[in-house]
Amino acid sequence: MPRLDRLPQISRNNLLTFPAQVNETAPFRLPAKPLAACRLAVVTTAGVHVRGDRLFTPGDQTYRVIAADTPTVDIIQSHTSIGFDRVAIMRDINVSFPIDRLRELVARGELGGLGPNHYSFMGAQREVARIESQTGPEAARRLVDEGVDLALITPT
């Protein structure tokens, strides 16, 4: 799940009519180093950000920067769609933004390290032209400048 055939009618219709891009191939770049030597950043569409940062609004195509050393307690979510169960993230932010789990992987030596920043976009977007042409490439340039090898992309 969410298996479409098990969703309520309104959610199913919403997803079936969602204007998903159709692509035949994908850009593909092999990581140059093993995981234990790679620097990773999270790029999420969960609409999370640092408490006090500018809130997301529906359809917002900008992004927020979350410094990697931000205490987990300082991260909130302004993506509050009633299409998903927010109780999960109320209990544990790692269910969408696995910040503590990644810190554990680094501590165990399985992952080389984390980039200085994570990046967060708003979810449930039907119009993404600006993310594709402007804010997405901008976040990508920042990740490259920050020496990040890998991005983990998480939804909500």
Next chain:
Amino acid sequence: MLARVLEAAGVSTTSISLVREHTEKVKPPRALWVPFPFGYALGRPDDPALQHRVLRAALDLLAEPAGPVLRDFPDDAEPGDQPGAPPQASGIKLADTAPSDVAMEATQMRRYHEVWVEKNGGRTLLGLSGVPATRFRGVLRFLEEFGGGGEADMAERPAEVPLPNFIRYCADDLKTLYFEGHLAMKPGAGGEEIARWFWGETGAGRLLRRVRDRLDASDDPRWKAAAFGIAR
């Protein structure tokens, strides 16, 4: 789409996917489809072992020699049996009675909420309106007045935040106060159970239905959008 943009710019990506049908079309370079409901991308809250298994499965895709790669996470027993989406207010029957004094009810919930925050090392999703829980009576008066058709506004609303957006943030904070407070009262409660309690049995749920109705009655699409975000 975002994964493709990043990959093309030189950052290798691996994605967690919730809607397989969309991922098949978009074709990110590497995606792990997980059989979990929206809001549960890493499996289950407070289950680090499951979260690590999901994370490991997503990171393993980086060893694939060619792509696009779309792999299914093998678990499909639990927690995939949870409902795919929470119930909506319109589908929840109102209890015969609810506390009429929402301020009193909210004060009680604030105490539970304090327990929740304490128990969770300070973590809470409360904080979108910018009004602290200790001054939440003001938010309630504002929502009551708005829901009743009055010319309501709050001094705490930043100038750049339009009124309907601010109302939505206040409503989101009110829900968070109650939902997290309920989790303190009943730690095992699931999202569906809490939603049924909130919309069916609380005075705050009734208040938000009135706020929603007034927003939805407007011709302004921004007001209608806020109504849609509060309850439907």
